[in-house]
Amino acid sequence: MRAKSISLVLLAVLVAGCAGNQSGQPQAGDTRFVAGDGKMQVFGAGERKAAPAVEGPTLDGATASLAAHKGKVVVLNFWASWCGPCRAEAPVLKEVAAKTKGSGVEFLGVDFKDRQADALAFERTEQTGYPHLFDQPGKVALAFQGTVPPAAIPSTLIIDKQGRIAARALGAVKYTDLMDTVTKVRDE
Secondary structure, eight states: OHHHHHHHHHHHHHHHHHTOOTTOOOOTTOOOSOOOOOOOEEOOGGGOOBOOOOEEEBTTSOEEESGGGTTSEEEEEEEOTTOHHHHHHHHHHHHHHHHHTTTTEEEEEEEESOOHHHHHHHHHHHOOSSOEEEETTOHHHHHTTTTSOTTOOSEEEEEOTTSBEEEEEESOOOHHHHHHHHHHHHTO
16 A cells, blocks of 8 residues: 555656646756657658748847758757757757758758747857757747657758658767768758
8 A cells, every 4th residue: 555655646746747837938957858769760752741831030030941941951950958868969960060061951950949048048059050940839840740749859850852851860869870861861
């Protein structure tokens, strides 16, 4: 009986911990994300779905869109400053973006359900070298529903030259997996 009572108390604490705070805004150390292994899942040319139209304000006040990169491969990365795995993968994304820049590959970040000040601080620290949409309400992520679970961050999509989703990774990406997949999609 005592073990059952302890189990129920632990379950209640676990459920309460997943609910987040009352404001709905993630706090530092928040771990509400969908875990993934970061492995790239590549879709065959016949299986690829068109990427939805994506456009919005960037962290620095400009506007960015997928349409602006038509005819190029686009790496679209969903992240948030409060997400530990997002922080861990940032150097990988920065390095692959730098090495593929000018070869028909563009990177676009999507800062998801974050405070703009926190996201700007993250970007100042990481200096990724590519623009980031500020998607506090999560509308961009919802546009990809069916391909990326809306709470799956970090997530990375590779959009081919025809504007179709060629690959995805749920979880923090690894350098070799990302570089190999970007190169493969770029060279198609």
